[in-house]
Amino acid sequence: MAAKFLIFAFLISQFSILTSVARAQTSTPYSGTPWPIPGIIEVEDFDLGGEGTAYHDLDSTNNGGQYRTAEGVDIGETSDGAGGRYEVGWTQAGEWLQYSVEVATTGTYSLTLRAGLVGYATGQGELHLEVDGVNVTGTMKTYTGLFWWQGYSTITVTGIRLTAGPHKLKLVLDKNASVGVGSLNWMLFDITDPPPAPVSVIYPDPVQGNIFYVAPGGNDNNPGTLALPWKTLAKAANALTPGQTVYIRAGIYRERLTPKNSGNQTNYIIYMAYPGEIVTIDGTGISIPPLEGLINVTGKRFIRISGLRVINSGVNVADGTWNMGISVQKADHVIIDGNFVSHIYSLGIDINQASSFIVVDNNEVTDANFGDTDGEVSLGVFWFSHDLLIKNNRVHHGKNEGIGAAAGVYDVQIHHNAVHHMGIGSDRIAIYIDAWTEHQYNIDVGANTVYDNTGQGIIAASEGGGLLENVNFFNNIVYNVGYSWGGIGIAPWTTTSSPTHPVQNINFINNTVYNNAGGGIVINNPEVKNIIIRNNIFYQNLTGNIKIDPVVPASEIIQDHNLTVNPQFINATAFDFHLKSTSPAIDAGSNLNAPNIDFDGLIRPAGSGYDVGAFEFGSTSPPASTPTPTPKTGDANSDGKIDGVDYMIWFNHYRQSVSGPSNGDFNSSGLVDGVDYMLWFNNYGR
Known part of the structure; x- marks a missing residue:
């Protein structure tokens, strides 16, 4: 009897386990x-x-x-x-x-x-x-x-x-x-x-037959046509499906824009101002959760936000902490272009949380961080986001930092941006590349203009102990930076009590750094490794042009072909830093690791050698279209046009060690990188 009872009990226990697993x-x-x-x-x-x-x-x-x-x-x-x-x-x-x-x-x-x-x-x-x-x-x-x-x-x-x-x-x-x-x-x-095959970002245009309209005088029960538009952004955000566009008519919209649906690889969803009209999204009095934006793209794909005026996020609310203007999180293949973002409690534009294949192009961001006490940036990319293109933006008159890339981002290009009058009242950095606590790598910072900043110019650091490596600073212009630290450089700063700040494989090449209060280039991080300072103009920088702290191992710094005497600019007082024909910078540079184009996108070298500084004297654009078998610079598929197809070829080979224009290696350096992108970009449409 006891044996039967034990068997029965065992069966009951097994049944209990099985049903528990099934329930789980x-x-x-x-x-x-x-x-x-x-x-x-x-x-x-x-x-x-x-x-x-x-x-x-x-x-x-x-x-x-x-x-x-x-x-x-x-x-x-x-x-x-x-x-x-x-x-x-x-x-x-x-x-x-x-x-x-x-x-x-x-x-x-x-x-x-x-x-x-x-x-x-x-x-x-x-x-x-x-x-x-x-x-x-x-x-x-x-x-x-x-x-x-x-x-x-x-x-x-x-x-x-x-x-x-x-x-x-x-x-x-x-x-x-x-x-x-x-x-x-x-x-x-x-x-x-296996490594994933990248999907290129494209600039989608509205497609006739798939366009809807929103206007202040509309009605959400309307069909959304030009004659009978919807009234609210929320209606459009909830209704649009892949391949559809909403044109937003002129007016002030006091609501958030939060897309509900994603597009797909060939059919983006587009939110765009009606051509020629001013569309304002005003966040005054709107409660926004922390770490979200007045325009908020979270977990969505293949979206374009274009031509909107985004203002007053975090204004007249109980708590505006971490209220953004435009926020993109956990998203991919998103284009933020042609927007004006102003008077934002925290970040103006925030790309965060492992977002990927994001383009931020031709936006203006001003008066960001007005309520922030955490030292945030006006335009930032953070936390494992990757394959990012930040270009042609104007970032100015913000409380804290200008453009920031921090906390483990990788494969990032930051170029042709203008950043000025940042750090109002707080002495902050114009462009800041900071690993923070994570491994951060493969970042190109090129052809940006930084000026009249109360804080520092362009700085690299590892505040939280994460390894920062493989960063290229090239063809940048930095002038009239007012703080005592310097125009460009590598800092040992910390805000986390980390005992280590590793930084390695950093190139400062062909930059023009002029009239900055704290020096030209400043490096005082004792943990740096393999730093190259080459082909730069450092002139009339107060307290010194090249300032390498004694704590920095001399064996880890390579500096050559830099110019610290009068470079004979065309007109420095008018901030024209092109070179006169008598400049000692002409043909005085090295070709080692040097970019093959200058700030203007013109080919280097123009003479017998590479020039020093951001501009190449006497250079011309790549040759115009002629009926010859010689391919154009940037024409990867040799069809005689430099277009989006060529961009996709470049993008699909980015950071690969392959050679030749057919692989996107337009300067035949053996590596597909940001220089090749700039060659394509400057010839696009030819």
């Missing part, structure tokens, strides 16, 4: 569809299904009282500036969260988990991630906030093998620190093998 697998995606991988998953966006099915929490109360208030998971607003509005906190060992995902491609992935502990915590929290019940990460540990902003850091695990198709992820909390396991913000999955 019935959770459903929070958004209605599985989260895509590669991509970002907010930790608070766990599945639907409730306690024991979608999650397990040790109590039934949402102790943070935010977001999913009917669930027992503890959710609060995050203080982490790395994106996302909420975080899961008050965590304890034994709890778990489950997510339905769809993996696009079989391959090897990396996981980046944004997590942290408050600074007074002792010990470390421990957790792991399971895929379909299998631990794929091993033990991950949360750290205190000693060296990291707001107590947060990033935990990275590589070599995770995933197969294409649907899966269940389970984030399992294993061990408490003194105050729980830690706060959890988001998970980022990137594919590392």
